[in-house]
Amino acid sequence: MIEGLGPVSVRRLIEALGSPKAILEADREELMKARGVGEKLALKILVQRDDLDAGEEIDRAADLGIRIITPLDDEYPQALKSIHDPPIALYVKGRLLQADEKALAMVGSRSTSHYGLNAADRFAYQLGQTGFTVVSGLARGTDTAAHMGALKSKGRTIAVLGGAIDCLYPPENAELAEQIAKQGAVISEYPLGRQADRMTFPYRNRIISGLSMGVLLIESAVKGGSMHTAEAAMEQGRTVFALPGRIDTPGARGPHMLIKNGAKLVETLDDILEEYEFLIPAAEMDAPESAAAARPDVPLSGEESRIVEALWQEPMDIDSLARAMELKSHELSGILLGLEMKRVIRTLPGRIVELSEDLKAGFGN
Numbered sequence: 309m310i311e312g313l314g315p316v317s318v319r320r321l322i323e324a325l326g327s328p329k330a331i332l333e334a335d336r337e338e339l340m341k342a343r344g345v346g347e348k349l350a351l352k353i354l355v356q357r358d359d360l361d362a363g364e365e366i367d368r369a370a371d372l373g374i375r376i377i378t379p380l381d382d383e384y385p386q387a388l389k390s391i392h393d394p395p396i397a398l399y400v401k402g403r404l405l406q407a408d409e410k411a412l413a414m415v416g417s418r419s420t421s422h423y424g425l426n427a428a429d430r431f432a433y434q435l436g437q438t439g440f441t442v443v444s445g446l447a448r449g450t451d452t453a454a455h456m457g458a459l460k461s462k463g464r465t466i467a468v469l470g471g472a473i474d475c476l477y478p479p480e481n482a483e484l485a486e487q488i489a490k491q492g493a494v495i496s497e498y499p500l501g502r503q504a505d506r507m508t509f510p511y512r513n514r515i516i517s518g519l520s521m522g523v524l525l526i527e528s529a530v531k532g533g534s535m536h537t538a539e540a541a542m543e544q545g546r547t548v549f550a551l552p553g554r555i556d557t558p559g560a561r562g563p564h565m566l567i568k569n570g571a572k573l574v575e576t577l578d579d580i581l582e583e584y585e586f587l588i589p590a591a592e593m594d595a596p597e598s599a600a601a602a603r604p605d606v607p608l609s610g611e612e613s614r615i616v617e618a619l620w621q622e623p624m625d626i627d628s629l630a631r632a633m634e635l636k637s638h639e640l641s642g643i644l645l646g647l648e649m650k651r652v653i654r655t656l657p658g659r660i661v662e663l664s665e666d667l668k669a670g671f672g673n
Contacts (some may be wrong), residue, residue, distance in 0.1 A: 309356075309360050309362075309365065309499045310352065310353055310356045310357060310360070311352060311356065312349055312352045313349065313352070313353060314393065314396075315393040315394055315395060315396050316344070316392070316393050317342070317344060317345060317349065318331070318396050320342040320343050320344055320345065321339065321342040321345060323342070324338075324341045324342035324343070324345075325338060325339075325341070325342070331353065331357075332357050335354075336350045336351065336354060339353055339354075365499060365500060368500055369399060369500060372401070372473065372474055372500075373401055373489075374399050374400065374401045374473055374474075375399075375400050375401075376397050376398070376399055376400075377397065377398050377400055377404075378396065378397045378398075379394060383400070383403075383404050384398065384404075385404060385408065385409070385519055386409065387409060387411075387518060387519055387520070387521075388515065388518045388519060390518075390544075391514060391518040391544050392543075392544075393514065394518070395497035395515060396497070397497065398495050398496070398497055399472070399473050399495065399496045399497070399498070399499075399500075400493055400494075400495050401473055401485075401489045401493065401494045401495075402488065402489035402490065402491075402492055402493030402494055402495075403492075403493055404466070404493050404495070405464070407439075407441065407464065408441040408464060408466065408492075408493075408519070409521075410439060410440055410441060410521065411440060411441040411442070411443050411466070411519055411520045411521060412435055412440050412441075412442060412443065412520055412521060412522050412523070412524060412580065413442075413443040413444060413516045413517055413519070413520035413522070413523040413524065413537065413541070414428055414431065414432055414435075414442055414443070414444050414450065414451075414454035414523075414524045414526060415444060415445065415450060415451065415513075415516065415523060415524075415525055415526070415528075415533075415534040415537045415538070416428060416449065416450025416451070416525060416526030416527045416528055416534050416559075417449055417450055417526075417527045417528050417529070417532070417534065417559050418447050418448045418449040418450070418451075419448075419449055420449040420450045420453075420526060420527045420559060421527060421553075421557065421559055422622060422623065423527075423553065423554075423557075423621075423622050424449075424450060424453075424526050424527040424551075424553075424559055425449070425450070425453045426453075426620070426621065426622055427526055427551055428450045428453035428454045428457060428526050429453045429454075429456065429457040429460075430457065430620055431454075431457070431524060431526075431551075431574075431577065431580075432453070432454040432455070432456070432457030432458045432461070432465075433457040433458070433460055433461045434461070434577045435458065435461075435463070435577070435580070436457065436458040436459075436460075436461025436462065436463020436464070436465070437461045437463065438577070438581065439463070440463065441458075441463070441464040441465060441466060441492065442454055442455065442457070442458035442463065442464070442465040442466075443465070443466045443468065443516055443519050443520050444465070444466075444467060444468070444516065445467065445468055445469070445470065445509075445512065445513075445516055445533075446467040446468075446469060446476075446478075446481050446484070446485060446488075446494070447470075447478070447533075448478055448481075450526045450527065450534070451467075452481060452484065454526075455467060455484060455488055456484070458491075458492075459487055459488070459491055462491075463491075464491060464492040465488055465491065465492040466488075466492050466493050466494075466495060466519060467485060467488050467492075467493070467494045467495070468495055468496070468512055468515045468516045468519070469494065469495070469496040469498070469504070469512065470496075470504040470508045470509040470511075470512045471496065471498055471502055471503050471504030471505075471508055472496055472498045472499060472500050472501055472502040472503070473494060473495075473496050473500070474500050474501065475501065475502060475503045475504065477503075477504045495515075496512075497512070497515065509533055510533060510536050513533060513536050513537040513540050514540045514544070516537050516540075517537050517538075517540040517541035517544055517546055518540070518544055518546075520541070520546060521546060521547065521584060522541065522546050522547035522548065522549055522580070522583065522584075523537055523538055523541040523546060523547075523548050523549065524549040524550070524551065524574060524580065525537075525538050525548070525549065525550045525551065525562060525563050525566060525571070526551050526563070527551070527553060527557075527559030527560065527562070527563065528559060528561075528562030528563065529558060529559070529561055529562055530561050530562055530565055532562065534562065535562050535566075538550075538562075538566055538571070547572065547583055548566060548570075548571040548572070549571060549572045549573075549574045549579070549580060549583075550562075550563035550564070550566040550567050550571040550572070550573060550574065551563055551574050552564065552567065552573055552574075552575070608652070609643075611633070611635075611643050612643060612646065612647055612652070614633060615629065615633060615643060615644070615647065615653075616647075616652060616653075616663065618632055618633065619653065619661060619662060619663050620663060623656070623660050623661060623662035623663075624660070624661060625658065625659050625660050625661070626640065626641075626644070626659045626660075626661060627659075629661060644661060651664050652664060
């Protein structure tokens with residue numbers, strides 16, 4: 309809660325003074341014994357520490373259903389302890405589990421394309437099906453699609469916020485945050501009342517990557533928060549994956565640059581799973597064979613399954629779909645009618661066909 313005092317400075321102060329409690333009792337000269345703590349920071353600590361009320365902060369958090377944990381607590385993720393600057397404390401709504409050690413982060417642009425949204429939803433769903441916890445930042449676009457895909461798979465997902473949990477951003481994701489807290493956790497390192505800003509978002513990215521075994525970049529410009537997360541992952545020794553895109557799409561430039569620099573190109577879930585085949589027992593890595601197989605409650609014929617597979621990548625116009633399926637127009641029309649009656653697809657203006665939200669959410673939810 310002390311402005312200007314971060315995880316690295318706290319660690320150095322504890323090393324110099326012996327305990328966290330000593331930081332709140334030491335005088336200016338004692339504080340300045342810690343490496344990197346100059347007079348300016350020492351004065352900030354002295355001025356602010358007497359106005360802090362930890363008990364009140366804990367009570368306010370509890371009223372909101374939030375627990376505050378530190379590296380001394382068993383629930384604090386082991387993966388975070390290994391990074392250079394682990395959070396001093398985490399505000400947690402929901403539950404962090406040991407199973408979350410098998411986690412993969414998914415990040416990308418807030419203004420991602422339809423292709424990017426579909427890919428985020430699909431990979432998150434399949435990762436959830438294979439037992440991975442999907443970690444993202446609850447932002448608009450890619451993050452939202454990733455969390456929703458994981459929730460639809462009945463898997464776990466963790467949202468890492470760029471501000472306090474009681475200052476949720478973006479506000480329209482409040483209901484999604486509640487769903488995540490029930491099926492995973494919403495976490496922040498910021499004290500209550502701290503609004504998100506341009507400084508807090510980049511700083512939280514190290515937590516997204518730090519919680520995860522690897523980071524999958526969906527779409528991004530060459531510069532931006534998602535690329536910052538990928539860079540943090542590299543520094544932390546995590547695997548970086550990237551989804552290729554069209555060369556004339558701005559969102560493909562970030563992933564393509566990462567691929568040129570050694571990130572692993574991802575086309576299917578298998579590209580991710582094979583990276584961890586020696587770390588995770590094979591029995592835990594069984595992936596759904598296809599989009600259709602992931603929805604066993606919807607009976608589909610062979611031709612219908614092929615169409616669902618094609619549309620899982622992106623919506624298609626009917627003529628292109630007919631060519632891809634090597635079907636005549638009247639044959640395809642009959643199959644599409646059946647899929648529409650099953651609420652598997654829907655037809656948009658311009659004779660565009662896409663998968664229905666019912667399919668993605670899972671029938672009968």
